[in-house]
Amino acid sequence: MSNFTRDWLLGCTATAALALGGAAHAQMAAAGAARPAPAAAPAPDVAEVQEIVVTATRRNEVIQTVPGQVTALSNDTLAKLHATTFNDFATMVPGLSFQSNSPTNNLIAIRGVASSTAELGSGVAIYLDDVPLGASTQFGLGSQAFNFNLFDMQRVEVLNGPQGTLYGANALGGALKYVTTPPDPSAFYGRIETEGSTTAHGSLNDGLRFMVNMPLLNNTAALRIDALQQFDSGYTQDKGLGLNDVGSARTYAGRVSFLDHVTNDLDVRLTVFGDEIKGDGQDVEFENLNTHTPTIGRYQQSYLFPQREDNSVWAASGEINYDLHWAKLTSVTSYQQNHGTYDEDVSGFYDAVIPLYTGLASTGTNPYDLYADTNTKKFTEELRLASPSNKHFEWTTGLFYTHEDTDENVDLLDRASPQGLLPAPFSSLPFYGYLPSVYQEVAAFADATYYFTDRFDVTVGARYSHQFQTYSSNIGYIGFGPPYGKVYPYSSSSSQGVGTFLFNPRYRITDDIMVYGRISSGFRPGGPNFVLPTSFNSTVPATFDPDKLWNYEIGEKSTFLDHKATLDVDVYDIEWHGIQTTDNVDGINQLVNAGNARIQGAEASFSYRVLPPLTFSGSAAYTDARLTTTAPVLGVEYAGSRLPLSPKYNFAFNADYNFHLGEKYRGFVEVSDVWVGDRTSGYYGSLTNVFYKMPAYNTVNLNAGIILPNHIEVDAYLKNIFDTEGQLAADTLNNVVNPSAGVPVTITQPRTFGLVLKVPFGA
Numbered sequence: 001m002s003n004f005t006r007d008w009l010l011g012c013t014a015t016a017a018l019a020l021g022g023a024a025h026a027q028m029a030a031a032g033a034a035r036p037a038p039a040a041a042p043a044p045d046v047a048e049v050q051e052i053v054v055t056a057t058r059r060n061e062v063i064q065t066v067p068g069q070v071t072a073l074s075n076d077t078l079a080k081l082h083a084t085t086f087n088d089f090a091t092m093v094p095g096l097s098f099q100s101n102s103p104t105n106n107l108i109a110i111r112g113v114a115s116s117t118a119e120l121g122s123g124v125a126i127y128l129d130d131v132p133l134g135a136s137t138q139f140g141l142g143s144q145a146f147n148f149n150l151f152d153m154q155r156v157e158v159l160n161g162p163q164g165t166l167y168g169a170n171a172l173g174g175a176l177k178y179v180t181t182p183p184d185p186s187a188f189y190g191r192i193e194t195e196g197s198t199t200a201h202g203s204l205n206d207g208l209r210f211m212v213n214m215p216l217l218n219n220t221a222a223l224r225i226d227a228l229q230q231f232d233s234g235y236t237q238d239k240g241l242g243l244n245d246v247g248s249a250r251t252y253a254g255r256v257s258f259l260d261h262v263t264n265d266l267d268v269r270l271t272v273f274g275d276e277i278k279g280d281g282q283d284v285e286f287e288n289l290n291t292h293t294p295t296i297g298r299y300q301q302s303y304l305f306p307q308r309e310d311n312s313v314w315a316a317s318g319e320i321n322y323d324l325h326w327a328k329l330t331s332v333t334s335y336q337q338n339h340g341t342y343d344e345d346v347s348g349f350y351d352a353v354i355p356l357y358t359g360l361a362s363t364g365t366n367p368y369d370l371y372a373d374t375n376t377k378k379f380t381e382e383l384r385l386a387s388p389s390n391k392h393f394e395w396t397t398g399l400f401y402t403h404e405d406t407d408e409n410v411d412l413l414d415r416a417s418p419q420g421l422l423p424a425p426f427s428s429l430p431f432y433g434y435l436p437s438v439y440q441e442v443a444a445f446a447d448a449t450y451y452f453t454d455r456f457d458v459t460v461g462a463r464y465s466h467q468f469q470t471y472s473s474n475i476g477y478i479g480f481g482p483p484y485g486k487v488y489p490y491s492s493s494s495s496q497g498v499g500t501f502l503f504n505p506r507y508r509i510t511d512d513i514m515v516y517g518r519i520s521s522g523f524r525p526g527g528p529n530f531v532l533p534t535s536f537n538s539t540v541p542a543t544f545d546p547d548k549l550w551n552y553e554i555g556e557k558s559t560f561l562d563h564k565a566t567l568d569v570d571v572y573d574i575e576w577h578g579i580q581t582t583d584n585v586d587g588i589n590q591l592v593n594a595g596n597a598r599i600q601g602a603e604a605s606f607s608y609r610v611l612p613p614l615t616f617s618g619s620a621a622y623t624d625a626r627l628t629t630t631a632p633v634l635g636v637e638y639a640g641s642r643l644p645l646s647p648k649y650n651f652a653f654n655a656d657y658n659f660h661l662g663e664k665y666r667g668f669v670e671v672s673d674v675w676v677g678d679r680t681s682g683y684y685g686s687l688t689n690v691f692y693k694m695p696a697y698n699t700v701n702l703n704a705g706i707i708l709p710n711h712i713e714v715d716a717y718l719k720n721i722f723d724t725e726g727q728l729a730a731d732t733l734n735n736v737v738n739p740s741a742g743v744p745v746t747i748t749q750p751r752t753f754g755l756v757l758k759v760p761f762g763a
Helices: 003-020 075-080 347-358
Strands: 070-074 096-100 105-110 124-128 153-160 174-180 189-199 204-216 221-232 236-238 243-246 248-261 266-280 284-287 308-323 328-345 368-386 393-414 432-434 437-451 456-476 487-510 513-524 547-560 565-577 580-585 588-593 597-611 614-627 649-661 665-676 679-681 692-694 697-707 713-719 727-730 743-747 752-762
Touching: 070 075, 075 153, 096 727, 105 124, 105 174, 204 752, 347 368, 692 727, 692 743
Parallel strands: 124 174
Antiparallel strands: 070 153, 096 105, 153 174, 189 204, 189 752, 204 221, 221 248, 236 243, 248 266, 266 308, 284 743, 308 328, 328 368, 368 393, 393 432, 393 437, 432 456, 437 456, 456 487, 487 513, 513 547, 547 565, 565 597, 580 588, 597 614, 614 649, 649 665, 665 697, 679 692, 697 713, 713 752, 727 743
């Protein structure tokens, strides 16, 4: 996000706050999804588990009737968890795992669909409302899921299993949807939130958030404005550089959304959104590769220079919904820009590699900086036509188009040189790469549901997608040999088509018990590859293929005990073919298809309103993800190797209690307990993807709040009560050339105590 955009967003907040400062505080409306109440739960006299409506099937549907594993976290749930970003809720979702790469982004996997902790393409489709976010390709670092702030989200939906027919490319493992709260034409209201907290081993954190909803045009339209700034302290130290609280991040974000009910049949919504995170290093602790004990000390790291990054997402979208009565026409148009700059200390790796070319002994002290600047501009258009929900024959069909331009600059710099030049004889030109690429996709999709009886129906779906890509590179590379300084230009293109399918029968045993089957497929785009000069006799193909998978699943969803409890269970078997991964050939990362894998698992979630004010809920997952073939490019010469990133088991339990204090006060107490099983980085026995096993960990969190008169709310929270040091990610790149090197391991957020004040205004 540009400084102008950030200043404009914050300026909107300040102007609106001053204009509204004299308004009397009044009760904030509690009804309706568009105008959520403060974080307190529903009134204690409600005895049933609340129904949640989701859009997983591109229709509004109660979650207990969706024939597939869907997790929905409402605005109320996110507020009680004090969840501000993805990391705060991810461990509550069955089958969802992640690697925390930095304060700005994550690598996400659903149902174990991840081949490497360094992969470049995403296996999960990310959506903001109906807009696909992030690059579709490896060249735009599509695997890096941005850490969106969750303020004023209506809900978050996680769809497990491939969603290739309705959500398209990259929905291999599933889809993650951030659903924003729409403008509300019925009333003027807003909220100001301020937050302060302190993190063990770190320092103070702060946050300021603002939302206002303003009806317009005789209450047929509305404008909703959100803005926030947040600072999160890091909690690791680098004594050699004299740095404390490494891993801190500053976030600026805002959203302006306009909704107009033009007629009874026509709605128009326009949204502009921006989010920028400036990260100062990573929360990593150096661990011994074999003993998994700190090499320097707890929460201690050692780099040769500070590592910083700046990531931003800016998006504008327009959505038109027109009720034709015989069908609903939806058009979603968007334009977005994703920009990231990174400085990464790769000294340990290149201090060993460069002497192989110079023939000189390594001094082991050169501070090598791998600098990357990636910018993706993306345009999308989706036209969708959907029949009414008549419970007889329902259908959805549509067209999708995207055009993405990515520019990436990569430099390898020696920070010991004022000009960043590498050691002689390569000082005439450092490693440098300018890597522009273009991605275009055209797709058509349709699904149809036929109700054979009022108990039994079947949904079938299909999508065909064609991708056109061009890739160019201008590389100055030390490995090309004399004359050093030569720039090697290269360009390639590809044209590929992929079909995805869905077969989804559903049978309602009773009004409250449903069983279903699901056969679905997904894909990740292939594309052109970088190929070294012919003199290198490279065996890398000029293109790499899409990787595809099939998911076979059965499950049940039930509501029982007079609608006080729900239980959802599923089991699945995934066949994954042509796994995409990165292969380093002569020092250049290239994209290849590595082999096949099979993932078998089970997921369960439940909710039980034991008493009107007391609810228990939880989830569990079993994931067994393994290669079924050898994968020489991963350094794996045997079948059966475990895939990285995902735990074999994970569990979450939550207890939520709501209470009254007299007639004027309400409150809640919420406790959550999360257990995440061991995960791996790399592959056992591999010399190129070195194996590291991250142990299981358990965290317990406590949240509480009091709602005062006029709906002013004061919350307190204690995250990671027992100060558990869990491991979230491990980078074993240096261990490829130096087995004794310390492994940078990302550590969970330590014990954090915080207070939040929420002040609503309006009527």
